[in-house]
Each structure stands twice: as structure tokens, then as C-alpha cells.
Amino acid sequence: MKITPKDVAHVALLSRLEIPEDQVEKVTGQLNAILEYAEMLNKVNTDGVEPTAHVIPLSNVMREDEVEVSLARELALANAPEQDNGYFKVPKIVEG
Amino acid sequence: MVDLFKLTAHELHERLVNKDVSAVEITKALFNRIDAVEQDVRCYITQTRELALAQAQATDEKIQRGDEISPLAGIPGAIKDNMCTKGIKTTCASKMLEHFVPPYDATVVERLADANAVFLGKTNMDEFAMGSSTENSAFMQTRNPWNLETVPGGSSGGSAAAVAASTAIWSLGSDTGGSIRQPASFCGTVGLKPTYGRVSRFGLVAFASSLDQIGPITKDVTDCALVMNAISGHDLKDSTSIPGNVPDFTKSLVNDVKGLKIGLPREYFVAGMNPEVEKAVRNAVAQLEKMGAQCLEISMPHTEYALTTYYIIAPAEASSNLARYDGVGFGHRAQGEDIVSMYKKTRSEGFGPEVQRRIVLGTYALSSGYYDAYYLKALKVRTLIKQDFDKAFEKVDVLLTPTSPTPAFKAGDISDPLSMYLQDVCTLPINLAGVPALSMPCGYVDGLPIGLQIIGKPLGEETILRVAYTFEQNNDYYKCLAPLGEV
Numbered sequence: 347m348k349i350t351p352k353d354v355a356h357v358a359l360l361s362r363l364e365i366p367e368d369q370v371e372k373v374t375g376q377l378n379a380i381l382e383y384a385e386m387l388n389k390v391n392t393d394g395v396e397p398t399a400h401v402i403p404l405s406n407v408m409r410e411d412e413v414e415v416s417l418a419r420e421l422a423l424a425n426a427p428e429q430d431n432g433y434f435k436v437p438k439i440v441e442g
Numbered sequence: 443m444v445d446l447f448k449l450t451a452h453e454l455h456e457r458l459v460n461k462d463v464s465a466v467e468i469t470k471a472l473f474n475r476i477d478a479v480e481q482d483v484r485c486y487i488t489q490t491r492e493l494a495l496a497q498a499q500a501t502d503e504k505i506q507r508g509d510e511i512s513p514l515a516g517i518p519g520a521i522k523d524n525m526c527t528k529g530i531k532t533t534c535a536s537k538m539l540e541h542f543v544p545p546y547d548a549t550v551v552e553r554l555a556d557a558n559a560v561f562l563g564k565t566n567m568d569e570f571a572m573g574s575s576t577e578n579s580a581f582m583q584t585r586n587p588w589n590l591e592t593v594p595g596g597s598s599g600g601s602a603a604a605v606a607a608s609t610a611i612w613s614l615g616s617d618t619g620g621s622i623r624q625p626a627s628f629c630g631t632v633g634l635k636p637t638y639g640r641v642s643r644f645g646l647v648a649f650a651s652s653l654d655q656i657g658p659i660t661k662d663v664t665d666c667a668l669v670m671n672a673i674s675g676h677d678l679k680d681s682t683s684i685p686g687n688v689p690d691f692t693k694s695l696v697n698d699v700k701g702l703k704i705g706l707p708r709e710y711f712v713a714g715m716n717p718e719v720e721k722a723v724r725n726a727v728a729q730l731e732k733m734g735a736q737c738l739e740i741s742m743p744h745t746e747y748a749l750t751t752y753y754i755i756a757p758a759e760a761s762s763n764l765a766r767y768d769g770v771g772f773g774h775r776a777q778g779e780d781i782v783s784m785y786k787k788t789r790s791e792g793f794g795p796e797v798q799r800r801i802v803l804g805t806y807a808l809s810s811g812y813y814d815a816y817y818l819k820a821l822k823v824r825t826l827i828k829q830d831f832d833k834a835f836e837k838v839d840v841l842l843t844p845t846s847p848t849p850a851f852k853a854g855d856i857s858d859p860l861s862m863y864l865q866d867v868c869t870l871p872i873n874l875a876g877v878p879a880l881s882m883p884c885g886y887v888d889g890l891p892i893g894l895q896i897i898g899k900p901l902g903e904e905t906i907l908r909v910a911y912t913f914e915q916n917n918d919y920y921k922c923l924a925p926l927g928e929v
Contacts (some may be wrong), residue, residue, distance in 0.1 A: 347815060349806065351726045354802065357802050357805050359786075360629065360809060361761060361789075361798075361801045361802055361805040362765075362785040362786050362789050363786060363789050363790050363792075363793070363801060363802065364786040364787060364789075364790040376859055377784055377799075377803060377806070379859075379860055380753060380803060380860060381806075381816075382703075383750060384750045384753070384754060384816065386746075386747065386750055387747060387750055387751065387754075387823055388819075389821075390744070390747055390823050390826065392825075392826070395822040395823075395826060396822070396825055397552075397818055397821030397822050398824040398825040399821055400652050400820055401638050401828065401874075401876030401900075402639045402682065402684060402870035402900075404682065404684075407682075408810065409678055417545055418567070420620070421545040422545070424543070425541075425543060425545075425771070425772035425773070426543055426569070426772065427770070427772075427773070427774070427775030432856070434770050434771060436781060437778060437784050438781075439778055439780075439781050
């Protein structure tokens, strides 16, 4: 499996990153080096092996459904790059 | 009188309790030390001197009132800059969070504050904890106090260098693939990555959530136990934290390894390892054997796949975790005509090259058509790696390995990403398995410290500390300070 500059451009879009055109070649090369190295995993027989996403046997950790103090609006907005009238402000998303 | 900054937390505690010295005096001694050497070592992104003095003052008042004080009360330390501190900038050494001021404290910060510890500031790191040399910081280069031409390791390079330079008595690091242990090894300090879930991750800026763990970096093993006592334990705010009681880790400071079984996994003594490193580690093993431990060589056959497995899983988790930096709620924001161009510009300006590389790699490994081939495959190999540990621990109590195949390298010497990843070859299998491991000094090569890694069973920190304490007390490494600022 060899990653192409086109793949890099596609994954960059999925990642919401802008890779300058003069960098795409370099990034492609670096990723290929890493992915080629990763090919070694194909040598390992994993038939019937369960995947491990997490190492501790905890699942569906719940707490009592009690109302607790939440962050005040001013505090939640304090780090917002742009805000307006108590809301986070973003560029226009919907046309019309 | 001895320089206060040179002492350990437990030595300083004794002096506080005996009223030989005040907490404010200790804190000011640390300020003076920082003033003297920080320009060379550059550990701190942010210093919090006003807060530190107020915290020290509070402990002095307690002592004057005759109240009992906790072992860390009035003892100044430093926090890696990826742990949230209420009202204090938390940057992750990234332009993305350059001006981010968290509205809450990480649980570890809260617990240390409750123990009346003194906070000197926030330490430098590789951006978002991605790196092994702290050269990926967006702000500055931290140097190794043992030799200013070399790196302190990473990603917790600022935290390890601060303890080694005596500009902090203790510090906190975080470890996703070796980020506490490798810098501890390079800087000749003690660094412990606890069992996954032992210490709350609430308020730790997430890198790879199934691997991240916070732990202490200290001058000696006793201080390691003291910081562990303060930060460990279940936290409702972290659903992956382990319920149940936490032992008093100071009870494990026993100078005796008789009857303990120590395993040497032969796969960790890799080709290309510095021969002096191997010699020092084997010497440590021989010493422990002489003291009554039983040593046996074992095999962990999937070790060679750990690096690859890690560099698929960690970037995959990172690509998901770092999706939150969208220029809306907090962090850097660039202008764009529409929302997608705003996202793209924001993230490309805010993240450095290594972070972007890992996001792209992780996104690729998770993307449609490649998920099974890379991510799922890696999760299955992770199971086999974990089983290697399970099987090893049926035979032995701890495993001993080098922490890093080499001592600290010169700044700028490793520029290829894959070679940098190889730095973590002895440390990252431990994160994949979720077990605890400690690094401590066990020798020197060309004036640079060598790290011994002691790996334990899940929740086996007590056995690790016992082995570490025994080795420490029968050697002088912990008494050796980095030759910095001496005339």
C-alpha cells in the first residue's frame, strides 16, 4: 500500500489541515516511510485475536444522575476567539 | 548551610517540621536558583511566583499554628504545561493554546494544591506531548542540565530538566509512550508512569486517551512515593480511573529484594544499543541478584511490533482528540471566508509539523478502506503485546530493561521522524499494556546519565518502588547532581 500525494491531499481535507503544495511531496515521503515500516504488522498472525482498545476491564461507567454545578456562561466563553451576545461566533455555515 | 534547592522533598519537609527553615525561604531559594540557571536550561513556559509565595505563606501559617502538615506542604514543584491550571495559562507548548487560560484545575493539580504543595510554574514540552526531545515545543528549546548541548528528552523535557537542574524539587509529567521515563532517564532523575487508571487524567490535555498517564518526576524514590500518595486514586471525573483504595506508597520504601523474581526480556536489549547502557543495566541486575533477587532471562516475542503498533494507535487517537481544536470554543482562530477554510487555516497555523504529521497519519489509519488494515490490525497486535506481559508476570515480579537505548543526544541530531520514534522502543510497549514502569539512574556514559527501567504488574507500583528503593540506597547515583551553575 503506497500513499500518493493525492491521498495526502484527501486526508488533509478530512483532517481539516492545509498542507502547502510545496510540502505535499515531503509529507507523502515521510508518511510512506512510516507506513512501509508499519507493513511489518502483516507478518503477525492475528486470526481469532480480539482487539484491545483499552487495557482496564471497566465498561459503561456511570454516576448517579444528579444535577451538579456547571461552568458559568462567562467562564465557558472566556477563551472564545469570537463571541457575540452570549454565543460562540463562527463564519456563516448555511447559505441563504 | 547547604543550598536548599539541592535537597529532596522529604529532606525539606523535615526541616520545615523542625522549623529550621520556612516554606517562604525554600520557595525564594528556588526562585534564586531559577534566576541563576533558567536562562541556560529553559524549563519554564510560565512561572507563577506570586501564587508560589502565597502557597508557601499558607504552609508557614499552618506550621506556626502548630497544625500538622502534609509531606509536600510548602515544597515547590512544577507542572507540565498540558495539565489544566485554573487561571494560569496551559499552552501544551503549542501556538494553538498559546493564550488558553483554563477555567478549572486538573484533578492532579487540585490534589497537590490540597496537599499544600507550592507551584512554581508550567514546564516546557514537545507540542501536545508529541516528541522525544522537547524540540517540538513551539516556544523554546529546553536543554539537558548534564550537558547543555544535549536534549533533555521528551515529551516531559521541561519537567525532567527542572528537577535535574534543581529549579523544581518535584514535577509532574505525562507519559503516552515514554514521555516521563525517557526524559527522566536523560536527566538522571526518577520518573514513574503509573498503571493506566491509577492517576486521574481529568484536566490533562488529551493526546492518546488509552495510553496517556500522569506521573511524578523526582530526585529520589522516596519523593516519588510521596507525590504518588498525593495524586493517585479514583476520580469520578475520569471514567477510566480505577476504583478502590490506594496503598501508602511510602510503605514500599524497603531496602530488600530477597526472594523477588526479576525478568530480563531479551528483546529489550536491542541491536544498536549503546554498549555502556547495556553494561550499566546488566550491572544493576547483577547487584540486585547479589542482594537476593532471583534473575531470569525471558522472551517477549511481540516486542518488535510494539513501535509500529504504537505509531498507528497513538496518532489515530490523537487525530480524534485533536479534532476539538476548531477555532470556535477556545484556542487559536484564523479568519476564513467559510467554515471549512476557517478550520483549515486555524489548524494549519496553530499546529506544528509533528502534530500535523500525526493527525494526517492517524486520520489515514482510521479512514474508510484502511481502518481494518492499520487501526484494527494494530489493536489486535496490541492484545498480543499485552499477553506477552501477562505471561511474563506469571513467572516474575518485575522486569528490568534499559529506559532508552542511548543516553541524551545532541540537539538537532535527530531530524527524521522515524529515527525519533525509535527513541521510545523500550518504553512504549509498557503504555500499550497499561502497566506501570519507573526509570532511575544506574550509571553514566560521557558524563550523561543512563536510565534503568523497572516494569511492574498492573497496580504493581509497590513492588517497583521496593526494587527502585533498594537499588537506590545501595548506590550513590541519587546523590549526584547535574554539574550546572557550579563554579
